[in-house]
Amino acid sequence: MEDQEKFKLDATSVCKMLLLYLLIPSLMVIFVGALLLASGYNEYDSTMMASVLCLSAMSIYIIQHYPKRMDVTLPYQKPVKSFTRQIFTRYIMITIGITYLISLCFNLFTLLVQNQIEFHTIDMSMGNQLLINIFNVVYSILLAPLFEELIFRGLILEKLKPYGTRFAILTVSILFALFHGNLPQTVPLFFFSIVLCKMTLRSESIYPAIITHIIFNTIGTVTSFISNIYIAALIGWVMIIFMGYALIKVIKYLRKHPFKNREKEAWRVRDFFHNWAGIIFLILIILNILTSIELL
Template identity: 30%
Template structure:
């Protein structure tokens, strides 16, 4: 008698359903915690975000039954390679910012409306401002990476590598809800997911995410720092585009070794949980346009 053939798709419905529900678990917990408060400052927002994302991580890992080995928290790459990924992430991020800025300018010219952005105002005269800074630059990146490049990416990677990279990045973008921030997060998610799988490390995207948020935050405090930051980002963008042109054949070869031949995207994103999240994303965008 032939031994039973293992079917890697036998848990597809459970995994895809669990990931979609995880987004709604995050939203539901966030809503439940914030409802009792008439006013939420940045410090309280940081605490609520920590509690909410921890619950979401626990739910996602439990439902997908993904096992993340402790070795994944090792760096698994040299400092030089980590620097390369940081330059690539910063460069592609700058390309995304330029593209979004062009779209935003065209949109504003036509409609006289500004594309809404998330407000990251730091008030260092209070503990609340410092707590929010600590969350944005350290705690937030760590927990987001454990969820998105840990539980979600590793779960999707059971099925196909490039599907996992693209899908997890899209989910990461949707998670941010704001249109401009979400589009930028999608590009960051692509690089973070690629680097994480390439090095088989969760520490790599954690450090990259921390570096990115810290650089973005502190260079916004001074016009001179902002100018230096822009020059650095433009230089990184040139390097990233040169890298892409030199490695496009290698990327195609990698894809050909494990092509996306199964309709993974439709199987994942045409579920009710994701369709309703797309609707929430659109409604949030529309409302933010109206409210300003």
């Protein structure tokens, strides 16, 4: 009974934190964006810069204050010796490969329904000012991976780990995926998070996940600038190799570790959201996802 009460308190604590992480930057953007607009920036640049500044500020606040509030120690230590460079390289290949594979499958699905449904994503295209473009690239490649890993694979994963690693991985991955707010990102990022969670637990350190996330975001950012057909083709072949490798590894893993007690895990995830903060968080996130879907 005491464990159940503690689980409920911990779940509420995590959901409250995520609710603040969702709402406060959104409210701050209104005021910061207005100030930037008044300073002479155009509407797009003002909104983009305000979003980055406000989300960064809230991320830093959470990383600084919530570990103590939630009685969690972030895994800043070096990876264990058994987590070798070869193992790390394999994890990187699997992370990138499985994410791109799922993303490819979802893109094929969108092609099938393109006359009925349109899925909108966040516009991360470059603006007209070089300084703001550099600012956004630095955030996408360095700051976003750092903040997201420390909060999701650091703080939340460590908090939920005592209730079972499988439950913790599943819940963190659902939260991380939903937080991005649109299906084209939500679906592949769920699998992206699963591999990063397993990497963090195996290495007993947050650094491998941060590095992998930085590599992943760097690939996505750099490829958006490539216009040379030969370089694009080379990257495409590398991604095909990664996807094939990831698929083989995932199939082998599932055969070796069949997913048992699925119903128990599903009920526990449901219980995680069974509190006022969790319900409000889910409602807001689902509404956000629904607004990104347009019926034609």
